[in-house]
Amino acid sequence: METYNQAAHFAQTFGLLYFVMIFLGVLVYTFWPRNRERFDDAAHIPLRED
16 A cells, blocks of 8 residues: 555656646746747737738
């Protein structure tokens, strides 16, 4: 039974760290200055008249 508790603790700890790192990576990608023009262009897509 102790092995299960160790495995669960390991999965919870490193799973949380994994998802926090993914979240921070998405934030960095989103706010990176080089991507600003791409996101501004995408924000105006609904307003375009083709």
